[in-house]
Amino acid sequence: MYIFITHIFIAFCFLLSFSRMKLAVLLLSVLLVAQARNFAVLIAGSKGWNNYRHQSDVMAHYQLLKARGYKKEDMIVFAYDDIAYNSYNPKRGKIFNRADLRTNVYDASAIDYRGADANPKIILDVIAGRSVSVGSRRTVPAGVDKLYIYYNNHGYTDLIAAPASYQGKEYIYSWDFDAAIKKAPAKTVFGNIEACYSGSMFYKTISNKTGSYAFTTAANVAESSYAAVWSSTLRAYLSNEYSKNLMDFIGGSSTLNFKLVDMYKAVKDKTEGSHVSKYGPSSIFNLKGLDIFKPKRANSEFQVIPSEPIKAGDRVKVTELRQNTMQRALLESQVENDLVQTKILESQMKADKAYTTYLDSAIEAIANMALPLNKVGDIHKDVQEMPVTKRAVFEATLDKFTAKCGSLVEHGWGRIEKLHNVARIGNVEDIVKAIEYVCQ
Numbered sequence: 001m002y003i004f005i006t007h008i009f010i011a012f013c014f015l016l017s018f019s020r021m022k023l024a025v026l027l028l029s030v031l032l033v034a035q036a037r038n039f040a041v042l043i044a045g046s047k048g049w050n051n052y053r054h055q056s057d058v059m060a061h062y063q064l065l066k067a068r069g070y071k072k073e074d075m076i077v078f079a080y081d082d083i084a085y086n087s088y089n090p091k092r093g094k095i096f097n098r099a100d101l102r103t104n105v106y107d108a109s110a111i112d113y114r115g116a117d118a119n120p121k122i123i124l125d126v127i128a129g130r131s132v133s134v135g136s137r138r139t140v141p142a143g144v145d146k147l148y149i150y151y152n153n154h155g156y157t158d159l160i161a162a163p164a165s166y167q168g169k170e171y172i173y174s175w176d177f178d179a180a181i182k183k184a185p186a187k188t189v190f191g192n193i194e195a196c197y198s199g200s201m202f203y204k205t206i207s208n209k210t211g212s213y214a215f216t217t218a219a220n221v222a223e224s225s226y227a228a229v230w231s232s233t234l235r236a237y238l239s240n241e242y243s244k245n246l247m248d249f250i251g252g253s254s255t256l257n258f259k260l261v262d263m264y265k266a267v268k269d270k271t272e273g274s275h276v277s278k279y280g281p282s283s284i285f286n287l288k289g290l291d292i293f294k295p296k297r298a299n300s301e302f303q304v305i306p307s308e309p310i311k312a313g314d315r316v317k318v319t320e321l322r323q324n325t326m327q328r329a330l331l332e333s334q335v336e337n338d339l340v341q342t343k344i345l346e347s348q349m350k351a352d353k354a355y356t357t358y359l360d361s362a363i364e365a366i367a368n369m370a371l372p373l374n375k376v377g378d379i380h381k382d383v384q385e386m387p388v389t390k391r392a393v394f395e396a397t398l399d400k401f402t403a404k405c406g407s408l409v410e411h412g413w414g415r416i417e418k419l420h421n422v423a424r425i426g427n428v429e430d431i432v433k434a435i436e437y438v439c440q
Contacts, residue, residue, distance in 0.1 A: 045153025155195025214280020
């Protein structure tokens with residue numbers, strides 16, 4: 001970089017010597033702009049075969065950006081990496097994003113942080129450009145012009161989940177995500193978030209008038225997102241509705257010469273299950289797709305990637321997906337007279353039902369112990385905004401519940417919202433004591 005700048009300066013002085021001031025200034029500005037770098041962070045926030053679609057969408061996103069001119073050094077990828085070689089995978093070593101199962105999107109070499117390294121702390125540190133000592137050790141570098149963030153996983157009120165935990169913490173809270181983005185060494189940040197309740201990550205932390213970052217989300221502040229592509233061969237959902245529509249739109253453009261606001265509108269109109277939302281200033285949404293999805297050095301024309309329609313009956317609310325997936329796989333196993341798989345799935349469904357019943361009982365008991373009697377019923381009310389002074393209480397409540405009672409990452413819908421209300425109403429000492437007693 002130093003040699004490059006030196007050469008620019010010499011060229012600048014040479015042109016000045018011929019009194020071509022305007023041409024020299026123009027040349028300098030063009031050369032410096034050419035060095036402006038686009039960068040992407042792609043995050044698959046889950047693990048487990050039932051969550052196949054999260055890693056599939058992220059890997060498909062990686063391949064899409066590569067097709068649009070990004071190189072490996074322009075991207076950082078987080079994935080637990082337990083799908084390609086999962087014991088349930090009949091297509092060993094491969095991951096597919098489309099029901100025709102023709103194109104393998106898996107690339108092990110693309111993953112920078114896998115397994116235990118794909119945790120909330122590392123994700124936030126990478127986005128903020130802070131040094132890390134695990135995985136590839138790569139973070140968002142200094143001097144980035146446009147940073148693109150794509151996240152795909154489970155979300156609940158005020159948080160999104162990570163595939164691994166860090167010191168017992170499984171979640172990325174909206175206020176911590178906001179702080180990391182504001183620290184990111186980039187002039188502009190744009191992102192797309194695939195998660196239930198994903199609007200709650202931004203509706204209070206982001207300005208729609210000013211600022212340097214903007215996001216679209218698969219859902220508003222209080223609803224589920226939807227899965228949309230089922231494979232009977234893999235007995236798993238391969239993609240989510242919002243993410244599929246998003247990638248279809250980007251992949252369907254040969255020039256990327258669309259405004260981000262037009263991309264948002266098109267994806268919103270095509271997404272039937274949830275309310276796609278946008279957060280951030282119009283100055284960012286007026287940027288072109290080529291400003292975000294195409295590095296400066298890339299060619300100006302791209303091969304259009306044909307879209308694949310969503311089949312009738314494949315669109316499923318994610319809050320109901322876990323049971324739906326097991327039920328659908330069970331029915332197909334019974335039709336195929338696969339007795340071994342049928343028995344496994346029946347056992348899984350029974351264990352799942354027992355676990356959710358236990359979680360519901362535990363949360364009710366905790367509320368009865370930790371809250372005033374006349375406030376216990378309030379845990380069933382709609383979630384209200386978490387006061388700044390109560391954020392630490394909410395985090396402590398979830399961390400303690402996870403440690404003592406069990407994880408809510410796969411079973412949080414409706415339950416994390418109740419604990420959100422418990423934290424907002426109660427005090428941390430009483431809540432922690434109640435959790436320790438109920439889940440001893």
